[in-house]
Amino acid sequence: MGMHSFHLARVPLGRALGALLRAPAAPGLVHVEVLAGMQLGAPVVSPRRMQVRNLAVFAEWDDEAALEAFLAEHPLGRALSSGWHVRLAYLRRWGEVRELAHLPAETGRTDPAEPVVAVTLARVRLPELPRFIRWGRPVERQVRDHPETTLALAAMRPPRTVSTFSIWTSSRAMTGMVFGRDRGDTARRHHEAMAERDRRDFHREFTTLRFRPLSEHGSWQGKSHFIPPRPDAQPRTGADARRRFFT
Template sequence: MTIFTFHLAEPRPSTTAGALWKAPSVSSTPGLRYAECLALMRLGAPTVSPDRLQLRRIAMFARWEDEAAVERFLAEHRLGRELAAGWHVRMQFLRRWSRLAALPDLPAKAGEWDPAEPVVAVTLARMRLLEVPRFLKWGKPVERLVRDHPGATLALAAMRPPRTISTFSVWRTVREMEEMVRGHSGVPEPDRHAAAMVERRRRDFHHEFATLRFRPLSEHGSWQGRSGIVPTLHG
């Protein structure tokens, strides 16, 4: 079974800049099948703000042949050793909506899930640059919805200039995440996500876009003093 990981760390800005320029490659990293490195953004931050590109905070989303490859990368690779000082979650792929050229073989559905189990959601998109103002208009309310949702234990966004963006969120349960997506949550303006999806279908913001759902298998380290971010992995 292939393993997916999502990593968060706070390295030197030069490390983040180097990873944005050139992520670990499949050819030179044993067991790696795909990697995307991004600089963190604060969800809901103003468009023109240092919080929109945080070079002191890096995210990496990756696919591996197995857990041994993850361990080897964290112990031996220059970037891996810096990521090992942060936090990461190891995940099993469950579901996708739409498709990414970088992950062409993922099926639409790869397993079943319990509505009461925790879940991780990752979105990746390549923006149409002329659609960025429209995307920000519709996307910022969704950012705030996810950021402030009581069912999300961690929610953040990341980017790699000029046009790659990603969101990452950990949810207490599949049910709470699905209620948010469908606009059924008991929060103010619950239909913000649903409305943005209607607008995306009317005229797409992206060259390509995919939402991926994962079952968290284990988490490692801490992020800004927090551990136990996936609640039921810790009893």
């Protein structure tokens, strides 16, 4: 199996629009989603809801060499190399989006204490968009403000593609949020939104993907070290301490 990556970078407007309108192609690039960054929980009508120059790019590669070549040689890759990205090992999939349906349901057992990255990708049914926004925005705030996320954001590509990306201190913390096991008034927002989706689906296609973070590179808006240390790793101190950041 190959590898995945997720990138954040602020790029020139023309480059961003070009990539949103026509996804790049490159040797060893299996699939790519180019999206405009979006602040979780932002008002529906707000410049924070779609930040065209803040690109979020999710990609699948044949191998790490293909990613390295793209970052060094492709015009969009060189623009992305000025930002931040994380390299990912695939673990598990729920739901299905056609372009990612070849991924197995799971690759094996995982340690519930280790850090994980979650990526969701949805193709929204346009008539259901008002319902999706009404139920989705409270969940956005729940994930954004969760004490066990170190980076949480959303992204979109009109008219119907929406994605979220979050880094969690552990898969146990992530699944606790998903199933409403946290404490507090907001704990069941995600669980209730999923029940509403089961009642009448918001999406034409939807998938949630879980990954093990392998390495992170660069910085995003002046910050880095978003990946929490593994449970068996030596704790970071000083400038290397884990920093919280929500875009």
